[in-house]
Amino acid sequence: MVPIAGGHLAAIYSLTHPPQSEIDEEKWRQEITRLAVDTEAAVNFILKRVTLSEDAAYLGRWMSEHAERGWADVFDYDQIISQFPEASKMEILEALGELELEEMLRINKVIGRPFGNVVTAPKLYETFDPIVFEDVSPRQDAATVALAVLDTDSMVSCSALADKHGWSVRRINPALAIVGEMIADGRKSRPLGQPLGIRAMTANLQERARLRRFVKHMNGEA
Numbered sequence: 001m002v003p004i005a006g007g008h009l010a011a012i013y014s015l016t017h018p019p020q021s022e023i024d025e026e027k028w029r030q031e032i033t034r035l036a037v038d039t040e041a042a043v044n045f046i047l048k049r050v051t052l053s054e055d056a057a058y059l060g061r062w063m064s065e066h067a068e069r070g071w072a073d074v075f076d077y078d079q080i081i082s083q084f085p086e087a088s089k090m091e092i093l094e095a096l097g098e099l100e101l102e103e104m105l106r107i108n109k110v111i112g113r114p115f116g117n118v119v120t121a122p123k124l125y126e127t128f129d130p131i132v133f134e135d136v137s138p139r140q141d142a143a144t145v146a147l148a149v150l151d152t153d154s155m156v157s158c159s160a161l162a163d164k165h166g167w168s169v170r171r172i173n174p175a176l177a178i179v180g181e182m183i184a185d186g187r188k189s190r191p192l193g194q195p196l197g198i199r200a201m202t203a204n205l206q207e208r209a210r211l212r213r214f215v216k217h218m219n220g221e222a
Contacts, residue, residue: 062083072197074119075117122174150208155202157199159196
């Protein structure tokens with residue numbers, strides 16, 4: 001596939017990111033920076049950790065970069081095919097299959113074409129946003145959202161939260177999806193045509209405990 005700006009090392013940067021429990025963040029960044037000087041060594045290092053092919057990594061990064069909402073963005077067949085003219089259709093289909101296998105998107109079928117469109121899932125943004133947007137991590141943002149929920153026993157307005165932190169809809173939506181997975185449907189409001197994936201949310205006692213553990217984990221406390 002046609003490489004995206006930054007090359008394949010940048011495209012799969014976050015895919016090589018080890019769990020916090022395995023390695024210190026700063027030491028890991030120093031290691032990957034050092035290896036980037038030696039392409040062969042870097043590739044060998046990456047292949048030990050990455051489950052996606054380079055094609056799937058390029059495609060996932062491109063979707064993250066061109067997603068408008070950060071919540072169930074839709075890319076149709078023609079749009080995807082036209083962006084990778086040097087790739088065969090089978091290469092593109094297999095890359096999509098990998099992303100679907102990793103639960104990063106859902107492929108919608110249509111008669112007469114290999115697929116009609118694909119709908120992105122939260123895991124795609126969680127994986128690729130940190131390399132598409134500088135100083136952005138959906139999981140770190142989710143910890144901020146979780147704290148806002150924990151700081152009150154009433155509903156939290158997600159639009160007000162975005163305004164407070166100066167976040168766009170595109171930035172807050174992936175974080176809302178992560179937190180939303182920890183809260184039951186009855187305590188989070190649906191978008192109703194609005195750009196936010198969740199308009200407001202609150203949590204019961206068990207969910208608050210789950211959110212508290214998540215925040216501690218993100219802060220390296222557990």
